[in-house]
Amino acid sequence: MKSVIAALTLVLYVNISMGQCPAASDIIPKDTLIICADTTYTLTLPSVPGISYAWSTGETGNSIKISQSGKYWVTATDPACLPVTDTVTMLFNSLIQQPVVDDALLCFNQPASPLVARGKDLTWYSSPTSSDGNPVAPVPSTSDTGTTYYYVTQTILGCESPRAKLTVEVIKKPNFNLGDDILIPCGVKGVVLQTVEEKYTSYTWHNGSTSPELLATEAGSYMLKANNICGTLSDTVRVVLCNTRCVSFPNAFTPNNDKLNDSFKPGVFCPVSSYHFTVFDRYGKKVFESKEPSRGWDGTINGKKADPGSYVYYCIYHDFILKRELLLTGTVTLIR
Secondary structure, X not given: OOOOOOOEEEEOOOOOOOOOOOOHHHHOOOOEEEEEOOOOEEEEOOOOOOOEEEEOOOOOOOEEEEOOOEEXXXXXXXXXXXXXXXXXXXXXXXXXXXXXXOOEEEEOOOOOOOOOEEOOOEEEEOOOOOOOOEOOXXXXXXXXXXXXXXXXXXXXXXXXXXXXXXXXXXXXOOOOOOOOOEEEOOOOOOEXXXXXXXXXXXXXXXXXXXXXXXXXXXXXXXXXXXXXXXXXXXXXXXXEEOOOOOEEOOOEEOOXXXXXXXXXXXXXXXXXXXXXXEEEOOOOOEEEEEOOOOOOEOOEEOOEEOOXXXXXXXXXXXXXXXXXXXXXXXXXXXXX
């Protein structure tokens, strides 16, 4: 609200003159005067020779200073007329409410609109006490994240309300990382997967949990999705049990294009950072090689179907659990 305002003077010029007896309505033409709070109001009547005034406050001049609400009356006396009394009600308007504001949540480096408040004759300020009032609503900057405050008043019947505070916060879209694949140590119930919770962001795990953290008790892939008004981000982490065998090969395959066991490749149950897989026929001739666990042997040699029978394989890979390279070797049967 404004600080104490300088004294306000209103002169009510009315038709009171010598030789004409005043009517009550001629003295104070308004029955009610609404004045801004925190002011001193001077009510002044015409100074006419021969006419004297007597106020309810005890003063006898043609003006009085008023600083609080109430009824005030004055009696005007002219030697040639009967005394006439008139009354005015003074209301100091201390009930001007602040305008209604809505805080704003904006996205980093995205266009922003002018701020909005609901009220009459709005004036915007940059601080609670600044004098830089502007009727034009500001457009907040989104060039940096953080919180900024704006202030706005409304003016009714010439009186300005206290300043309402509006909060503008600029945020970014979700940003998190669940980290590297995780091993659940033997004898432990599980490991906690978590991210630092961000304001205004909702979280959903693959199993429907909406907490920013989750207890992983079984091997598998765990996915977390975060969402706010600025965007969405998902991340996945793989959890491995301590007794898991990271790479495991079948002992037979049937490359007959029935989409069931058509290629010879391992099941991979842990992260594999290095991998070298080779298949040899019974004579020691290399028939297939791969450095990607997802790429298996389709049972052909140089584009031709390989003979049914047994083949020998070797696989060297880096084991996630043991943290060292392992060699797997064995035989596989090609069935047609």
